[in-house]
Amino acid sequence: MENYRIDSSKGIEFGIYTLGDHLANPHTGERISAQERVQQLVRLAQLADQAGLDFFSVGESHQPYFASQAHAVILAAIAQATEKIKIGSSSTIISTSDPVRVYENFATLDLLSGGRAEIVAGRASRVGLFELLGYDLHDYEALFEEKFDLLLQINQEEVVNWSGEFRKPLRNAQVLPRPVNGSLPIWRAVGGTPASAIKAGYAGVPMITAMLGGPASVFKRTIDAYREALTARGFDPTQIPVATTGFFYAAETTQEALRDYYPHINEGMKKTNGQGFPKQLFAQAQDHRSIINVGSPQQIIEKILYQHEQFGHQRYLAQLDFGGVPFEKMERNIELIGTEILPAIKKYTKQGGTDA
Amino acid sequence: MKVVGIAGSIVGSKTKTAMSLLWEEMLKAYPDTDHELLDLADYELQFSDGRNYLEYTGDTAYVTQKLMEADILFIGTPIFQASIPGTLKNVFDLLPTQAFRDKVAGIVVTAGSAKHYLVAEQQLKPILSYMKAHIVASYVFAEEKDFLNGKVINDDVHLRLQRLAEDAFDLAEAQAGVREKKEAEYDF
Numbered sequence: 001m002e003n004y005r006i007d008s009s010k011g012i013e014f015g016i017y018t019l020g021d022h023l024a025n026p027h028t029g030e031r032i033s034a035q036e037r038v039q040q041l042v043r044l045a046q047l048a049d050q051a052g053l054d055f056f057s058v059g060e061s062h063q064p065y066f067a068s069q070a071h072a073v074i075l076a077a078i079a080q081a082t083e084k085i086k087i088g089s090s091s092t093i094i095s096t097s098d099p100v101r102v103y104e105n106f107a108t109l110d111l112l113s114g115g116r117a118e119i120v121a122g123r124a125s126r127v128g129l130f131e132l133l134g135y136d137l138h139d140y141e142a143l144f145e146e147k148f149d150l151l152l153q154i155n156q157e158e159v160v161n162w163s164g165e166f167r168k169p170l171r172n173a174q175v176l177p178r179p180v181n182g183s184l185p186i187w188r189a190v191g192g193t194p195a196s197a198i199k200a201g202y203a204g205v206p207m208i209t210a211m212l213g214g215p216a217s218v219f220k221r222t223i224d225a226y227r228e229a230l231t232a233r234g235f236d237p238t239q240i241p242v243a244t245t246g247f248f249y250a251a252e253t254t255q256e257a258l259r260d261y262y263p264h265i266n267e268g269m270k271k272t273n274g275q276g277f278p279k280q281l282f283a284q285a286q287d288h289r290s291i292i293n294v295g296s297p298q299q300i301i302e303k304i305l306y307q308h309e310q311f312g313h314q315r316y317l318a319q320l321d322f323g324g325v326p327f328e329k330m331e332r333n334i335e336l337i338g339t340e341i342l343p344a345i346k347k348y349t350k351q352g353g354t355d356a
Numbered sequence: 357m358k359v360v361g362i363a364g365s366i367v368g369s370k371t372k373t374a375m376s377l378l379w380e381e382m383l384k385a386y387p388d389t390d391h392e393l394l395d396l397a398d399y400e401l402q403f404s405d406g407r408n409y410l411e412y413t414g415d416t417a418y419v420t421q422k423l424m425e426a427d428i429l430f431i432g433t434p435i436f437q438a439s440i441p442g443t444l445k446n447v448f449d450l451l452p453t454q455a456f457r458d459k460v461a462g463i464v465v466t467a468g469s470a471k472h473y474l475v476a477e478q479q480l481k482p483i484l485s486y487m488k489a490h491i492v493a494s495y496v497f498a499e500e501k502d503f504l505n506g507k508v509i510n511d512d513v514h515l516r517l518q519r520l521a522e523d524a525f526d527l528a529e530a531q532a533g534v535r536e537k538k539e540a541e542y543d544f
Contacts, residue, residue: 125408126407126408126410126411127407127408127411128411137405137407138405140406255543255544258542258544259543259544262544273408273410273452274408274409274410274424274452275424275452275454275455275457278457279538279539279542280538283542283544
């Protein structure tokens, strides 16, 4: 785990991830400016840092209702504004970028932040960026696999010799600057199904997986498939971390949390995905087996510990800012995480701790 | 209620004839309905390439968005090679997996002979169920002998189409009522 800067003996890591969506608050119908939104992300990361959270990440999406297209630039601002928290992408669409430029950006981010930068590489769930950035959608899978491989090679080798289909060959190329400790943690972003989890496993790279709704046991299949694939290729699953992500919202009572957050999710998904989120599925957040971590702090603690028991994952990332959540609610969430949720889950998941 | 119909083939006339008659009968019974009947022959749709439906352009964007906005869908299909036509299957492939959640779907089938009666039962209904539609249990099946010169000449088909429209509206209303009651119970 040291390669990935994770010390499991201290318990599960807790972080926040944002897609950088730029949506109206459905309770008021008002949308802040893109300027306010990107500045808000920096302030949110600062609060997360002060509250002792482990990780903060920003994703790129190239479509209407998003403001974080240049996510590496936002991360640079976050690097300056924070001190201890690890930072990364969630995710970087490597398919439509040059891995050399991505690596230069994130290695620089690592220098600026004092060794806190990580890359999460993904394939994109929406595909408008292929046209925008000049790529052919027919190459969706091939682009990702080739460029992700190159990114990993750049991370491992100071002098790179490489040739492939989608960019000119590299001959004795030095990709500079190098990160603080010579390499960066690089993760593969995986949707809910086992297919790309298995690919991550075969490659021996850490996996970060998205979980929208449904019981933990279903997502466990993806994680099991990943670890089986790791083992099949001779990698040691105890040395390679798994992270999970999902909707998160804490309030004094579960009912208040559901009431507050549901319209943000539902209206936000209508705009960004073309279909709302079923209320019935959201209501099941009240069942401890549902992976939607929305509720009272105590309920969320129990759920995260249950998920940890199921998955044995090393990091959990909460999405608490989707769909125009007002900043004071984000602040309140960070406060509840820092004062109640984080201490409890660390206590029970650290080495020698008593798991609930 | 928004009602959208689709005549699922770009060739032939029976499906279009039956759907036009359904529309006539439906509008007699529900004159104030927000409605649109899409004949696939009038549109150039691309094949599904897996992208989110919001990211298609032109006719493909138009047809998929109309279907996604509907409360009630009427699917009209002929039978080609013992199944639904590829043009219609493509429309389903263009949409999200749960595209028909909270929507009611009624089916009109036209065919050369009665030998194809169960095709909709065994091949179309499973697709609509998978996509989460509330399906009107009975569908209207009309065959070659029910048509002449672009008209439906079997009175029974007229009456069955009337009943299909009525059943679809009743089911949509009932489902909306159940949903409203259920959502109120959640209290969030």
